[in-house]
Amino acid sequence: MRKIWSLTGGIHPAENKHQSVQSSIGSLPLPDRLTIPLNQHIGAPPKLLVAEGDRVLKGQVLAEPKGFVSAGIHAPTSGIITHISDHPIPHPSGMAARCITLEPDHKEQWIEHRGIDNYREKTPSELLDIIRQSGIVGLGGAGFPSAVKLGPKQPISTLIINATECEPYITADDMLMREHPQDIVDGIKILSFILGDPDEILIGIEDNKPEAFEALKPYLQDTNITLVEFPTRYPSGGEKQLIQILTGKEVPHGGIPADIGIVCQNIGTTYAIQRAIQHGEPLISRITTVTGKACATNRNYQVLIGTPISHLLQNNGFDQSQCPRLIMGGPMMGFTLEELSIPVIKTTNCILAPTAEELPTPPPTQPCIRCGMCAEACPASLLPQQLFWHAQSQNYEKLEAHNLFDCIECGACSYVCPSNIPLVQYYRAAKGEMRKLAQEKINSDRARERFEFNQARKAKEEAEKAAKREARKRAAELARAKKADQEASPGGADTETNSADDIIKAAMARAAAKKASPEEQRAKLERGIVRAESHVNAAQQRLDGLEQDATDKQWEQARAALEDARLRLQNAEQKLAALGAPTDDKLKDATVDTAKSVMDKIQASPREALEKKVSTLKERIAVTEEKLVSADDKTLKTALQNGLKKQQAKLKDAEQQLAETPATADQPNSTPKTEDAASAAIARAQAKAAAQESMSEEEKLKASVESLQNRLKKAQAKLTAAEAEGSEHIDAFRTGVEKLQAKLTAAETQLAEKTQ
């Protein structure tokens, strides 16, 4: 005798199983239409393969599994697909879902199918694929695709067949074991092969099914399958509870039985797998208990999937007036059905139609009295009353801490509660709310991620734009600097402007210059000042040149030019000031200084002027040298060097000039030659004046006539020469000669008058 462990908590409600085991598994006439919901399992809905109006054969695939956790559906009988539409499905919500409506043709025409004679010749994965394609799901209640459950990654040491069927009223598995023990044992052997022949194969059965126990026993001789009987107690049929009873092991929190090397399969599923492997029949029907006092007959039926509940009940003498509520599943975990057109699905193990006395409506809820009976009854060792408080106050953190998700919703706590508190309903609602919140959390996390990515992308785009702008600006500045260099040293620039690169840069610089930003305007004005300064310098130089032999008129002109240049400089400075830009004090001072120095020079002696010139040149050279040291650009350096050389040459000239100029000299007499010429001219003029003074009136006139005669002769000679050459100025010469002749005649008449 194998050791068994006891169930934690649990209850023992009235079994009410005897009513439905009186007669064998029956079969029903075909209903007028079958409604087959697309999604009858946990996981992804299958992919529809048929369309409205299609004729299908019995066992034909209507929808194939899509995704890993999914199951297909098959035509329960031959007929025509009339509708593919939404229809109420067996679900606690009473909602509608996509269903295939099949109108049977009553021919029961099977699609071609055949089983595998020796499944041991196949690989486990091939068998799993057959199970998957046959649409087999856990028939115990949840409807989890069996192929997934039978293909665990973990090594399996124990296979447990769940023949417990602990809930009151339900006898579907009991009757199946009684009538098909051989098939069930074959099914177990197939499962064992698929799972790699685990060390231990256990069938767990409650001691309230002695007939089933006896029926199975003879087929288990010469096998390694152990039939384990244990006391009836609800909910020992729960997967985790059964594992605990049979092995003493507990499935870890949040884990699955495979984590501890165990796979659990329902007896009905085992039978369905055997049918699929050995007969090639997909899951198109199941055994369902129809029971309750509102039904005249209580019996188990082999029911086609999709059969309307109403059809099932009609064939059992159902009295609706007696039945306040119709339940799918057992009285502990089932749910109320809203209408009778709902079909039987793969997980429908029982239709319970109790009378009001049988299953009275619960009395009004009273406050929790903290009696602790629920904690004693809980098979998962939870604290139901704590969960109740927290569920009521929607304190989800606390619920999490109290392991609400370990609750199997067996309803034992509600059953024992003296205050009739619908505890399980609180837990279900709280679980739903928590799942919803968890989903919302996932969604919001994803939204946050997407938002942050969106922001990052926008920031990146902005940064790229800014970088481009910056690059353009820098290129423009570079081009401008280059242009300035070219102005400074025009010789060196010629070779560089050839390349296309430079042309582009120059174009960009021009474009940048057009776009006059305040900075650029300022630069422009500064350049203007520099230009004005150079004008002033030029004027000063001209003035320097004039100093030696200047007439008053030339002085006047030079002064005017200097004045003009100075005005321009002032104008430029004013503009710069008006721009509000920080004026370059150094530059301003320099220009003002040059203007001043020029004015000084105009008034000062040439010697002083030269001295000043030398000193300013020296200063400039010093500044240029400084610049040269600090300059890092190569082109700028060469430009500065050129400038420096020129300045040095100028300085030399100026120094030479200064040396030549007599230290005490006050008058401009730089060269002896010019001095002689000037004194000779003065002497001539003085001699002329003296001669004129000594002459009489007549003599004066005579002299003038003589001179006029001389001039006339010269002019006539010129005229003849011009006539001979054919010059274009003949007319001018002629008029000149005529004028001279007129003057001569006038002078001669004057002379004649005087002499008379």
Place this chain on the structure above:
Amino acid sequence: MYEIIAQNPLLAALTALVGLALIFGAVLGYAAIKFKVKGDPIVEQIDSLLPQTQCGQCGYPGCRPYAEAIANGDTINKCPPGGQTTINAIADLLDVEAPTLDEEHGVESDTKTVAYIREDECIGCTKCIQACPVDAILGAAKQMHTVIISECTGCDLCVEPCPVDCIDMLPVAKGLADWTWDMPASSEEQVKALRADIIATDKPGQRDGVDAA
């Protein structure tokens, strides 16, 4: 030196205290650098409580900016999509009194909505794509746009920029997947319905009889 300190208790105490202060200061300074927490953890925590619709109804351009604003002292009741639940959660986190939602920023809505583009009216201007804070609108210039429902937060920022008004905010259809059990009818009401002044020794009718007598 030692003698002066030994003879002068005040000086000794002062030296000891200053010494301790220096040691702990050094330790704390080191810890401040070594165990420096990058970023503002409270902003992260507030941000994780906000609904991430990025709708901007609070006046900030997204949930994170609002979280930062809350961390800098802004009021916590400016988030209509989060509603009272979010306000309570943030109040709990910041240990302040939970205010009610500021109606100025909108009203809390029970139904979650998502944007839906009437595709045959869409002219392909991409304005809604640019407005979407979570990149949930798919499309290209002069091509039809469509909303990726699963990514839409229902912020309705795309509705306003649409030049042809072809975007609707539709409530999300509740399917089987979203269904959950309802809480049982509040037991509190039932408790109130019971006669609260009855005690264990009272028998029904007896009390009434006494009253009658």
